[in-house]
Amino acid sequence: MTSILVKGGIIVTMDSSQRILTDHSIIIQNGKFEVIEKTDEIRRDWKVDEVVDASGGIVMPGLICSHTHLYGMLLAGAKLDVHPPSDFTQILQRVWWPVDENLTLDDAYASALVGCLQFLKTGTTTFADTYSGPNSIEGVLDRIARAVNEVGIRGLLAFEATERHSKEEGERGIKENVRFALKMKQELRSRTLPLFSLHASFTVTDELIQSVRELASEYAVPITIHTSEGLGDLQHNIERYGKRTLERLRDVGLLASDVVLAHCVHVNDDELDIVAKYRAKVAHNPMSNMLNAVGTAPVPHMLRRGISVGLGNDGYIFDGFENMRAAYLVHRLISRDPNAIDAYSILEMATIRGAQLYGLADQLGSIELGKKADLIVIKPEMLPTPLNQDSVVGHLINSITGRDVRTTVVDGNVIMKDRMVLAVNEEKAQSEAQNAAAGLWQRLKTAKPQVEHVGPTR
Ligand SMILES: [Zn+2]
Numbered sequence: 001m002t003s004i005l006v007k008g009g010i011i012v013t014m015d016s017s018q019r020i021l022t023d024h025s026i027i028i029q030n031g032k033f034e035v036i037e038k039t040d041e042i043r044r045d046w047k048v049d050e051v052v053d054a055s056g057g058i059v060m061p062g063l064i065c066s067h068t069h070l071y072g073m074l075l076a077g078a079k080l081d082v083h084p085p086s087d088f089t090q091i092l093q094r095v096w097w098p099v100d101e102n103l104t105l106d107d108a109y110a111s112a113l114v115g116c117l118q119f120l121k122t123g124t125t126t127f128a129d130t131y132s133g134p135n136s137i138e139g140v141l142d143r144i145a146r147a148v149n150e151v152g153i154r155g156l157l158a159f160e161a162t163e164r165h166s167k168e169e170g171e172r173g174i175k176e177n178v179r180f181a182l183k184m185k186q187e188l189r190s191r192t193l194p195l196f197s198l199h200a201s202f203t204v205t206d207e208l209i210q211s212v213r214e215l216a217s218e219y220a221v222p223i224t225i226h227t228s229e230g231l232g233d234l235q236h237n238i239e240r241y242g243k244r245t246l247e248r249l250r251d252v253g254l255l256a257s258d259v260v261l262a263h264c265v266h267v268n269d270d271e272l273d274i275v276a277k278y279r280a281k282v283a284h285n286p287m288s289n290m291l292n293a294v295g296t297a298p299v300p301h302m303l304r305r306g307i308s309v310g311l312g313n314d315g316y317i318f319d320g321f322e323n324m325r326a327a328y329l330v331h332r333l334i335s336r337d338p339n340a341i342d343a344y345s346i347l348e349m350a351t352i353r354g355a356q357l358y359g360l361a362d363q364l365g366s367i368e369l370g371k372k373a374d375l376i377v378i379k380p381e382m383l384p385t386p387l388n389q390d391s392v393v394g395h396l397i398n399s400i401t402g403r404d405v406r407t408t409v410v411d412g413n414v415i416m417k418d419r420m421v422l423a424v425n426e427e428k429a430q431s432e433a434q435n436a437a438a439g440l441w442q443r444l445k446t447a448k449p450q451v452e453h454v455g456p457t458r
Contacts (some may be wrong), residue, residue: 001412002049004028007039009054009377010392014061014351014366018344020389026059028373031412036369050414052407057379058392058400061366062125062153062410063320064354065313067224067262067283070115070129070144071103072315074437080444088230088294096132097164098447099440103133107436108140112147114433116155117426118318121419122402125153125374125410126354126364128260128283128312130197130224132160137172141180145192152415152423154374156358158197158224161212163204163456170208170456174215181219191411194219195358200226201245202236205456206252213254222258222358224283225249228271229263230294246271255280260357262312264302265295272298276305281357284349286326288314296334299327300341310354311346319402324350328397343397377407 006028011021013036025042027035035042075095082094108131119127131140141157148155157180161173174196181194196216198204216223228234228245237248246267249255255278262283264275275282284297302309313323324346331340355365363372378400380387387395408416415422 001030003034003047004050004052004373004409004412004414005046005048006052006054006059006375006377006409009057009059010387010389011036011367012058012060012347012392012396013368014347015368020392022389026367026375028409028412031373033367033369033371033373036367052377052409052414054377054379054407056387057377057406058387058396059367059375059377060396061351061364062374062376062408063123063350064310064365065119065124065127065318065320065323066260066310066354066357067285067312067314068115068127068129068318069131069315070147071099071108071111071131071133073111073115073118073318073433074107074440075099076437078437078441078444080441087232088292089232091230091292098444100132101135102440102443102447103136105136105140105143107440108133108136109143109147110429110432110436112144113150113424113429115318116148116151116153117421117424117429120151120153120408120416120421121405122319122321123376123378123405123408124318124320125376125408126155126360127153128156128158128195128224128358130158130160130195132162132199134165134169137176139176141176142183145180148192150424151421152191152410152413154191154193154364154410156193156195156222158195160197160199161204161208162199163208164199167205167208167456170204174208174212177221178215178219181221185219193358194221196221196223198223198225200229200233201248202233203456208456209249209252209254216258222260223254224260224262225254227261227264228266229289230292231266234266244268244271246274250274250278257281258359260310262314263289263294263297265289265297267298269301272301272305272307275302276307281308281310283310283312283357284327285312285314285316285323286330287323288312288316290326290330291316296330300331300335303341303345308353308356309349310357311349320350321396321400321402324397343393346397347393373412374410375408376405378404379406380404
């Protein structure tokens with residue numbers, strides 16, 4: 001494996017001491033951070049294969065997207081001919097569920113390839129994806145993994161199990177997750193990791209939740225589930241079970257430290273206490289929440305309770321810096337409190353907290369000795385004010401965009417250099433994705449909206 005010297009730049013380590021280093025250099029060897037020392041104290045006899053010059057820029061860990069749907073990429077810009085939805089449940093019924101029905105295995109691969117490229121080109125090196133498609137279940141995680149491996153970043157991959165149509169549909173989804181988890185157990189250095197996913201509490205039965213809980217414990221794989229994203233989830237649980245969403249998930253035995261709850265918008269203080277008690281985690285998706293007009297997750301309240309919150313895009317905007325900025329702004333707006341959330345907490349959500357969500361904080365999420373060497377080098381095209389140790393966090397949240405990311409290292413390999421992706425032909429990937437999207441948009445013209453029914457089919 002190659003060894004790399006990263007020299008110069010301001011290093012925002014995201015370690016537990018919150019160190020921000022200047023005049024330091026990093027040596028990467030065997031895929032890990034081997035040396036982080038003052039540049040003039042580094043031994044001169046280190047033999048390195050490659051030098052990354054970060055001078056004048058910022059070095060930080062690659063961003064972690066805690067919740068995405070790579071296939072969401074195929075809907076970018078689409079003008080769909082549907083009766084305008086008036087709430088989130090109708091957005092699912094009229095937009096997303098018809099999309100899911102029409103996805104093919106080729107669509108999964110094409111969208112994953114271009115999605116991973118967008119992540120790479122805007123600073124994200126690890127993501128957690130859940131794929132949904134009742135007509136493209138078996139083998140789909142291999143197709144997505146192929147795309148992740150070709151681009152060279154990391155992904156936790158799941159099929160989103162649901163019983164929207166039938167009990168059998170839920171079983172097939174779980175089977176695909178188990179198949180992939182067993183396969184990944186054989187591949188120790190893999191950059192793709194297994195994840196179990198349940199769609200949401202309003203499309204799955206207690207039996208399915210319990211079955212996934214048991215399998216996740218048996219295979220030591222984390223679980224994710226959409227939780228109280230729209231009001232429909234809460235209403236369903238109150239009407240059918242007489243409980244709020246987190247109460248039902250607790251009572252059915254799902255909650256534990258390996259569960260990542262995506263969204264948690266419509267949760268009250270008692271539910272947040274439940275999340276904290278069971279040390280479950282939350283993936284916050286501010287831009288998607290705005291797009292779907294569902295409301296805002298009470299993230300400052302979560303942080304005060306010590307709940308780990310990561311940052312996701314829910315398949316919408318792939319530039320992590322845009323998502324960070326949205327998270328920074330929306331909680332100020334909604335609370336009318338300029339101190340609602342600070343810039344460093346947002347950076348943590350997009351890095352080390354994201355790693356904590358999936359039990360990977362000992363390997364990823366910060367620049368520390370012995371951790372896997374995933375980092376980005378940012379060189380802003382233009383900054384109107386000084387970049388230094390004091391201003392770097394403010395610049396990362398307020399000034400930088402994903403396009404300022406110049407060079408990216410994952411697993412000790414340079415995979416993007418001066419914005420050139422080294423392993424994948426970007427034009428070809430883009431053209432394949434455009435063809436896949438055009439085909440999907442065409443099929444959607446004749447697709448029927450899903451029945452106005454919420455809840456699992458028994
Ligand atoms: Zn989602």
